[in-house]
Structures are given as C-alpha cells and as structure tokens.
Amino acid sequence: xxxxxxxxxxxxxxxxxxxxxxxxxxxEAWKTNFSGTAYALGRYYYQDKESSINPWQMExxxxxGLNTSYKDIFQGNLTLIANANATVESRNRLWVNEAFVSFxxxxxxxxxxxxxxxxxxxxxxxxxxxxxxxxxxxxxxxxNERLGLWGMDARILMGKTEIQVRAFQPDNRSKLHLxxxxxxxxxxxxxxxxxxxxxxxxxxxxxxxxxxTNLPTLGMSVTSQLGSIEIQGxxxxxxxxxxxxxxxLLGGMENPxxxxxxxxxxxxxxxxxxxxxxxxxxxxWSELAHVNSERIDNSGQLSADTYSFIxxxxxxxxxxxxxxxxxxxxxxxxxxxSWIDEVYRPTELDHIFQSSLLLDAMLQLxxxxxxxxxxxxxxxxxxxxxxxxxxxxxxxxxHFKTGTDIxxxxxxSFFGNFRHNSRIHFHLTYYPF
Amino acid sequence: MNLMGQTSxxxxxxxxxxxxxxAIENLTGKLxxxxxxxxxxxxxxxxxxxxxxxxxxxxxxxxxxxxxxPADVAGTATLTIQQAGKPDEQWLYLPAVRSSKRISPxxxxxxxxxxxxxxxxxxxxxSENIQxxxxxxxxxxxxxxxxxxxxEAVPLNGTLSQYEKxxxxxxxxxxxxxxxDFYDQKGNLLKTYFAQDIQLVGNSSIFxxxxxxxxxxxxxxxxxxxxxxxxINEGINPSIFTKTYLETK
Numbered sequence: 001x002x003x004x005x006x007x008x009x010x011x012x013x014x015x016x017x018x019x020x021x022x023x024x025x026x027x028e029a030w031k032t033n034f035s036g037t038a039y040a041l042g043r044y045y046y047q048d049k050e051s052s053i054n055p056w057q058m059e060x061x062x063x064x065g066l067n068t069s070y071k072d073i074f075q076g077n078l079t080l081i082a083n084a085n086a087t088v089e090s091r092n093r094l095w096v097n098e099a100f101v102s103f104x105x106x107x108x109x110x111x112x113x114x115x116x117x118x119x120x121x122x123x124x125x126x127x128x129x130x131x132x133x134x135x136x137x138x139x140x141x142x143x144n145e146r147l148g149l150w151g152m153d154a155r156i157l158m159g160k161t162e163i164q165v166r167a168f169q170p171d172n173r174s175k176l177h178l179x180x181x182x183x184x185x186x187x188x189x190x191x192x193x194x195x196x197x198x199x200x201x202x203x204x205x206x207x208x209x210x211x212x213t214n215l216p217t218l219g220m221s222v223t224s225q226l227g228s229i230e231i232q233g234x235x236x237x238x239x240x241x242x243x244x245x246x247x248x249l250l251g252g253m254e255n256p257x258x259x260x261x262x263x264x265x266x267x268x269x270x271x272x273x274x275x276x277x278x279x280x281x282x283x284x285w286s287e288l289a290h291v292n293s294e295r296i297d298n299s300g301q302l303s304a305d306t307y308s309f310i311x312x313x314x315x316x317x318x319x320x321x322x323x324x325x326x327x328x329x330x331x332x333x334x335x336x337x338s339w340i341d342e343v344y345r346p347t348e349l350d351h352i353f354q355s356s357l358l359l360d361a362m363l364q365l366x367x368x369x370x371x372x373x374x375x376x377x378x379x380x381x382x383x384x385x386x387x388x389x390x391x392x393x394x395x396x397x398x399h400f401k402t403g404t405d406i407x408x409x410x411x412x413s414f415f416g417n418f419r420h421n422s423r424i425h426f427h428l429t430y431y432p433f
Numbered sequence: 434m435n436l437m438g439q440t441s442x443x444x445x446x447x448x449x450x451x452x453x454x455x456a457i458e459n460l461t462g463k464l465x466x467x468x469x470x471x472x473x474x475x476x477x478x479x480x481x482x483x484x485x486x487x488x489x490x491x492x493x494x495x496x497x498x499x500x501x502x503p504a505d506v507a508g509t510a511t512l513t514i515q516q517a518g519k520p521d522e523q524w525l526y527l528p529a530v531r532s533s534k535r536i537s538p539x540x541x542x543x544x545x546x547x548x549x550x551x552x553x554x555x556x557x558x559x560s561e562n563i564q565x566x567x568x569x570x571x572x573x574x575x576x577x578x579x580x581x582x583x584x585e586a587v588p589l590n591g592t593l594s595q596y597e598k599x600x601x602x603x604x605x606x607x608x609x610x611x612x613x614d615f616y617d618q619k620g621n622l623l624k625t626y627f628a629q630d631i632q633l634v635g636n637s638s639i640f641x642x643x644x645x646x647x648x649x650x651x652x653x654x655x656x657x658x659x660x661x662x663x664x665i666n667e668g669i670n671p672s673i674f675t676k677t678y679l680e681t682k
Binding site for chain 2: 035104162223276277280323326367
C-alpha cells in the first residue's frame with residue numbers, strides 16, 4: 001500500500017512539475033520529455049523435441065518514459081511498462097518499473113524513489129552483477145528485464161574522488177517464473193525406498209519465499225584516479241536475488257503427492273576493487289572481488305559459499321576507412337576461485353562462470369546492417385555459448401534483429417545442461433518518439 | 434612539415450584576428466550532423482554540446498557531447514578533458530546501464546563520431562594553435578560573395594599533424610573560416626571544408642557559421658552539420674564536465 005502511495009505521489013509530483021512548466025516565470029528552465037519503445041519478440045526452441053512446453057515464445061512490450069526537469073536542480077522520472085505474453089500468464093502485466101526524483105546541489109547528488117540498479121560497473125561482467133534484480137523470464141536475455149528497487153542513491157564529488165552510497169529495500173528478489181519454464185526443472189517425482197520403482201510422483205502446489213527483512217540492499221563505492229588509472233573500491237551487502245530452494249511435502253512421507261517450494265533468499269556480501277586504464281587504443285579493465293554467500297551443498301544442507309572472482313578484460317573500437325564501417329571488440333577472462341571443497345551444480349546461476357572467456361564483437365557493415373557475436377566458453381565445466389545475430393535498421397525508428405543462441409558442451413556446465421534450450425529469435429523494436 | 438619556415442607579419446595578423454574571432458570561454462548548442470556515403474546512404478544524429486575552456490593560452494577545452502536523437506542512441510554521451518602536456522581524459526556514458534567508462538584518448542587522426550571531421554580538425558576549429566604552424570599569405574580570393582584572405586598553413590617541426598598542409602580562406606569581414614582545403618601527407622587534396630550561413634549568435638556580436646560541409650574528395654563521402662541554439666560566453670556550470678554529472682544528468 002505504501003509503495004502504491006509513493007508511486008502516486010511521484011506521479012503527481014512529476015505531472016505537477018510539467019503543469020507548472022506553463023505557469024512559471026522561467027518556462028525555459030522547465031523541460032518535459034517523453035520517451036517510448038515498443039517491441040515484439042519471438043523465440044523458437046528448435047532442439048526441444050520432448051518438452052511439453054510450447055516451443056514458441058511470443059511477447060510484445062510497450063514502455064513509456066516521462067522525464068521532467070528544472071534546470072540542473074531537479075528531475076522527476078517515471079517508467080511505465082506494459083507486457084503481453086502469448087503463453088506465460090505471469091508476464092501479462094502493467095507496472096511502474098521506475099518512479100524517482102533527483103536533486104542536485106553543487107557536487108551533491110541524490111536519487112530518491114524506485115530505480116533500476118546495475119551494481120557492476122565493469123565493461124564486461126562484474127561479480128557485483130550477481131545481485132542485480134531481474135525478471136528471469138529468460139536467463140540469457142536480461143537486458144530489458146531489470147526490476148526497480150525502492151531506496152536512495154547519493155553521491156558526492158570531492159576533486160577527482162567520488163563517494164557513492166546506495167540504500168534500497170531488503171526485498172531484492174528477482175522474479176522467477178517457476179512453472180512451464182525451460183530454465184527451471186521442478187521435480188515431478190521424489191525417491192521413496194518402499195514405493196514401486198523407488199519413487200513417487202509429486203505435484204507442485206506453490207511456493208513460499210523468505211528473506212531477511214532487516215537487511216537492506218546496501219552498497220558503497222569510492223572512485224578515484226591515479227594518473228591514467230581509475231580505481232574503484234566497492235562493497236555490497238544484500239539479500240541475494242536468487243534463492244536457495246527446498247521442498248516441503250504437504251502430506252508428509254506417507255502421502256507425498258503435493259509439495260511447496262521453499263525459496264530462501266540468503267544474504268550475500270561482497271567487496272571488490274576495479275582498475276581501469278588503457279594501452280594504445282585498447283581499454284583495459286580488471287576486477288578482484290570476494291563473495292560470501294550461502295548455498296545448498298551436495299548433502300542438501302545450507303552451507304557457506306565463499307569464493308573470489310578475478311577478471312581481466314579489454315575492449316576497443318575501430319572506425320574503419322569506409323565511413324559506415326565500424327568494429328567493436330570486447331574480451332574478458334573470468335576466474336572464480338572457490339574456497340569450499342565442492343563442485344558447483346550446473347543449475348547454480350551464481351556459478352555459471354568458473355574459468356571463462358567471454359567475447360563480444362560487433363561489425364557495422366553499413367548504416368543499416370550490422371553483425372554481432374557473443375560467446376562464452378568455460379574451460380572448467382566445458383560449456384559453450386555462441387550467439388551470432390544480424391541487425392537491420394531500415395530507419396532510425398525501426399530496428400529488426402534476428403539470430404540464434406547455441407548452447408553446448410558438457411552436462412556438468414550450465415550451457416551444456418541447458419543445450420536443449422538452443423533457439424532462434426526475432427526482435428522488432430519501434431521508437432515512436 | 435616545415436623545419437625552417439617563418440610566418441609573414443601579414444599572415445600572422447590575419448591568423449591572430451581569426452583566433453580572436455573563434456576563441457570562446459564556453460559554448461552550448463545543438464548540432465545535427467548527417468553523414469552521406471559515396472553510395473548515397475545517410476546517417477543523421479543530433480547532439481547537445483557543452484564546451485568550456487580549460488586554458489585559453491594552451492588551447493585546451495573540456496567537452497560534453499550528448500546524443501539527443503535518434504532514440505536508440507539518445508542519452509549516450511562523451512566527456513573529454515584536454516590537458517596541456519598530458520593525454521586527454523575521456524569517458525563514455527551509456528544510458529542503458531547508467532554508468533560511464535573511462536576510454537582511451539582519441540588519436541588526432543580518429544574520425545569524430547564517424548564524420549569526415551577528425552579530432553585534429555575539431556581541435557583546430559575550437560581554436561587554432563597559431564604557434565604550431567607556419568602561415569603564408571597567398572593573396573585575396575572570394576568565396577561566393579564573400580571576400581577572403583587565402584593562407585597556407587604548414588605544420589612546424591614537432592607539430593604532429595595528419596596533413597602536409599592546409600589552405601585556409603578567412604572571411605575579411607568576420608575573420609571566420611569560409612573554406613579549408615586539406616592535403617594528405619603525399620600532397621594530394623584530401624577533403625574540403627565549407628562554412629555557410631554565417632550569422633550573429635543570438636543578441637551577441639559574435640558571428641558563427643550555422644552550417645558546415647565536409648567533402649572527402651578521395652572517398653566521395655560527405656558530412657553536413659547544422660548548428661542551432663548557440664550560446665557563447667554566457668557562462669556554464671563547471672560541474673557539467675565531471676563523470677558524476679555524466680552519470681546523473
């Protein structure tokens with residue numbers, strides 16, 4: 001109820017600001033801008049022959065943004081999203097994903113309200129991105145799926161040093177679509193020694209989730225420069241956005257037919273140091289992070305999960321002699337050092353990368369056509385992901401993209417485990433404003 | 434490259450007046466550029482620009498360039514801080530992640546945002562370092578209806594330039610550049626710059642070209658730039674030129 005009231009308050013504040021625009025003595029100091037995107041998405045899972053889940057995913061989305069500002073001092077921002085999905089009912093919804101106001105005074109800056117947050121600032125993948133809150137309708141394509149958090153983001157600039165403090169709601173749960181989901185296998189049987197065949201069928205009846213309501217999502221960073229090197233120290237403490245799960249049988253072991261999935265969003269704490277600079281025309285960046293969290297171990301018990309994250313990456317942009325032709329390349333190596341004596345399961349989302357090489361490349365052939373390639377190879381789990389796609393932009397307002405996501409490798413890897421989720425996809429995006 | 438040359442007093446006087454006419458302490462305004470490839474394909478982008486002088490004597494500036502349209506790139510911005518005797522500091526802000534990254538400084542010969550203008554050209558148009566070139570007065574030559582001084586600029590020893598020489602046509606009335614011919618290191622004509630629609634800026638006494646064209650005669654590609662909403666030397670918030678501002682604008 002309090003959240004709805006805040007949304008209405010910010011909406012009222014923003015619309016009033018727009019109205020005041022026409023009444024003020026300084027009309028040029030007020031600005032109001034609308035932004036919008038409409039897109040249609042289709043995916044076809046060509047390798048999934050045995051699943052009962054529809055091999056097609058079809059979805060449309062409309063996004064409307066409103067920004068009103070007064071000079072450099074104040075801004076009000078609202079983002080409204082409407083989603084319609086052909087097969088997944090939980091994706092049919094209309095919601096305010098962002099509603100926040102911003103204030104600036106000198107070198108102080110404050111954002112208050114509901115905001116989407118990307119915790120990592122590395123050009124590639126950062127350990128801090130483990131805590132980003134998403135709608136996990138799809139695991140691979142989360143670019144437009146960041147969910148807002150209520151709270152504040154404050155910054156102060158002192159010379160070349162910036163201190164940033166962020167405090168958000170304790171509820172950092174990502175949205176999971178547990179049923180009819182290609183990335184989540186809900187059990188439909190459980191082992192029972194006395195039962196015929198050694199197992200009994202079970203039925204999912206719902207889920208219950210818990211998280212520490214006294215643990216806000218807190219982050220702090222200090223960024224400074226030492227010559228040509230930018231140094232960033234970060235600390236983050238939150239409830240994990242991904243839960244550990246357990247099964248709670250509703251009828252006891254005598255009649256184990258129905259069960260509840262207990263989702264427990266355990267605390268996660270991390271510290272990181274990022275360094276970035278350049279060599280020639282290459283941007284070079286690195287991260288050293290340490291993570292303390294919890295997981296379900298191989299004996300089924302909740303236990304500590306402690307690991308370090310070492311990452312080194314480089315990226316570069318080329319403007320070729322042909323005026324339309326551009327190339328962008330990004331390469332990143334990630335090494336995770338686990339301080340527990342266990343092998344991670346391929347379904348543990350926080351452990352997709354163990355010793356991984358990530359590549360991201362783009363070739364713009366003309367103003368209308370571009371080719372992109374994203375790939376991940378994990379040397380420890382022997383998993384492979386390759387995603388080539390082609391983009392066609394007939395105008396600035398319409399973009400079309402199609403491509404494939406190929407998952408392959410050992411079943412011990414995330415990508416190999418989900419190899420039946422290889423697919424082709426189509427995106428049509430329209431920018432009305 | 435000229436090892437021994439000396440600028441004639443007449444050419445120096447014209448170049449000093451040109452430098453005075455173009456020198457700015459700060460500037461804001463919108464620019465729309467269109468790249469036109471040899472085959473006729475076009476790409477149009479609109480940017481809001483903020484420019485502040487860091488050091489007029491050293492000809493160093495801070496620049497924020499923010500894409501306004503089209504929608505898919507709107508909000509993307511770059512911050513460049515030029516410093517005497519050091520590489521530029523440069524950041525790229527990506528609105529999708531509300532974060533900026535420090536990037537390698539652009540080379541002088543890099544093309545600016547895919548246009549036919551290089552970072553060296555951009556730097557020269559903000560303010561020409563007249564101590565770095567030898568200028569020779571070649572005479573008077575009209576460009577359209579405007580009378581102009583024609584001057585040859587050759588980089589002095591130690592001045593890094595992608596050009597062997599430039600021919601400059603400077604307006605006798607406003608002392609603004611009307612045309613520049615750029616010659617590559619082999620001495621061949623590479624591209625030509627034309628300034629058009631020279632008008633007073635707002636209510637000030639400062640003239641500026643409101644339209645420019647760059648034609649690469651070797652590749653056949655062109656860039657056209659339209660300027661609007663100029664405000665020159667009217668003051669600017671210095672905190673605009675920080676990474677924090679870029680991420681919170």
